[in-house]
Amino acid sequence: MKVGLVGKPNAGKSTFFNAVTSAVAQIGDYPFTTIDKNVGIAHVRKPCPSKELGLIPNPNNSLSEDGIRYIPIEVIDVAGLVPGAHEGKGMGNKFLDDLRQADVLIHVVDSSGKTDLEGNSVELADPLEEISFLENELHHWIANIIIRNWSRSARAVEAGEKIENFLSERLAGLKISREAVILSLRKSAISKPIMKWDIDDALILARTIQQVSKPIVIAANKADVASEQNKKNLERVSAILTSSDFELALKNASKANLIEYSPGSSKFSSDSSNLKDNQINALKLISDFLEENGSTGVQECLEKAVLDKLDLIAIYPVEDETHFTDGQQRILPDAFLLPRGSTALDLAYKVHTDIGDSFIRAIDCNSKRVIGRDHELSDGDIIKIVAGS
Numbered sequence: 001m002k003v004g005l006v007g008k009p010n011a012g013k014s015t016f017f018n019a020v021t022s023a024v025a026q027i028g029d030y031p032f033t034t035i036d037k038n039v040g041i042a043h044v045r046k047p048c049p050s051k052e053l054g055l056i057p058n059p060n061n062s063l064s065e066d067g068i069r070y071i072p073i074e075v076i077d078v079a080g081l082v083p084g085a086h087e088g089k090g091m092g093n094k095f096l097d098d099l100r101q102a103d104v105l106i107h108v109v110d111s112s113g114k115t116d117l118e119g120n121s122v123e124l125a126d127p128l129e130e131i132s133f134l135e136n137e138l139h140h141w142i143a144n145i146i147i148r149n150w151s152r153s154a155r156a157v158e159a160g161e162k163i164e165n166f167l168s169e170r171l172a173g174l175k176i177s178r179e180a181v182i183l184s185l186r187k188s189a190i191s192k193p194i195m196k197w198d199i200d201d202a203l204i205l206a207r208t209i210q211q212v213s214k215p216i217v218i219a220a221n222k223a224d225v226a227s228e229q230n231k232k233n234l235e236r237v238s239a240i241l242t243s244s245d246f247e248l249a250l251k252n253a254s255k256a257n258l259i260e261y262s263p264g265s266s267k268f269s270s271d272s273s274n275l276k277d278n279q280i281n282a283l284k285l286i287s288d289f290l291e292e293n294g295s296t297g298v299q300e301c302l303e304k305a306v307l308d309k310l311d312l313i314a315i316y317p318v319e320d321e322t323h324f325t326d327g328q329q330r331i332l333p334d335a336f337l338l339p340r341g342s343t344a345l346d347l348a349y350k351v352h353t354d355i356g357d358s359f360i361r362a363i364d365c366n367s368k369r370v371i372g373r374d375h376e377l378s379d380g381d382i383i384k385i386v387a388g389s
């Protein structure tokens with residue numbers, strides 16, 4: 001599962017990235033600090049079934065702490081986009097190819113209003129403008145891929161090739177499925193004959209494709225220094241107020257054993273006798289923010305992207321339905337994220353192609369009932385797959 005961070009320069013993408021991954025990307029208070037992409041691993045939280053079962057898990061592909069399972073996802077941080085990027089402005093939009101494999105995007109907006117769309121310092125910018133410009137650039141990126149060599153492509157379609165086949169082949173590199181192409185063609189209902197399509201028609205289709213295949217969560221970042229008006233405006237468009245800066249500070253303070261904090265929490269604990277005055281003051285600012293907003297918002301963005309937008313559920317495959325262990329006696333070793341509606345057979349294929357190919361039956365380890373290949377899995381299920389050799 002891959003989450004891409006997008007936004008104008010200087011909005012805080014790399015700060016967000018550093019706050020949620022163990023990677024260290026360069027951060028700077030000027031545009032285009034990032035040029036080459038950064039890739040790292042972050043985690044989304046789910047309740048760990050070990051807690052209810054009274055077991056101590058031995059996590060393998062994930063982490064488990066205090067009854068919470070932290071399931072890994074990949075996060076990609078890229079260069080900033082500016083208006084006109086599709087015409088080559090700023091860094092252009094070629095680097096968006098770094099996001100081809102992203103399943104969902106987080107748009108990091110600068111809610112402080114202190115930088116313009118190019119990422120330069122200004123007094124009063126309207127963060128709402130970032131949203132339409134960024135979507136427009138994303139749509140141009142997809143549309144240009146659709147419309148490339150159109151007259152030749154359209155001739156092939158006129159000659160009998162199905163448009164959905166042709167487009168899904170063209171968009172496969174963007175991790176856009178055939179089903180998504182079919183749905184988008186239906187939703188965008190372009191009535192013009194294919195021969196006559198131009199960039200505007202491609203843009204209409206690109207918009208739907210983006211909504212279907214690269215959904216966006218908006219992070220109203222720098223909320224720690226945003227005006228009440230900006231925050232209100234951004235909340236109206238369902239943005240999540242975030243302070244990547246605070247989340248990064250909490251992560252670093254926790255790593256240095258100055259505080260106890262787990263990502264997404266509404267509080268942290270500290271022993272002020274270990275802290276210097278400036279640290280106490282900084283932490284006071286952060287705890288006020290947490291009190292007002294419930295969290296730094298950063299973890300919430302990741303989870304809204306992965307668990308809500310992509311609607312993924314967590315499944316725990318095991319080999320021993322009595323002890324909930326794998327072949328090495330590890331208790332509840334793995335947690336997999338699967339689309340809601342996935343079946344026992346889908347899980348088998350996720351574990352291994354061979355196991356999918358030789359699937360016989362599965363066991364729901366909570367109820368100990370045998371389930372068939374088409375059985376729809378529920379969030380938190382612990383499943384044993386029985387496969388032939």
Ligand SMILES: Nc1nc2c(ncn2[C@@H]2O[C@H](COP(=O)(O)OP(=O)(O)OP(=O)(O)O)[C@@H](O)[C@H]2O)c(=O)[nH]1
Nearest residue numbers: 009010011012013014015028032033034080244245
């Ligand atoms: N107050 C505040 N400042 C932030 C926050 N997040 C980032 N910043 C600051 O904003 C500036 C830009 O941060 P970066 O993370 O480098 O921004 P970016 O979007 O990666 O920028 P480019 O790589 O240039 O596109 C830095 O000075 C950060 O310290 C935040 O939540 N609050």
Ligand SMILES: [Mg+2]
Nearest residue numbers: 013014033034
């Ligand atoms: Mg950056």
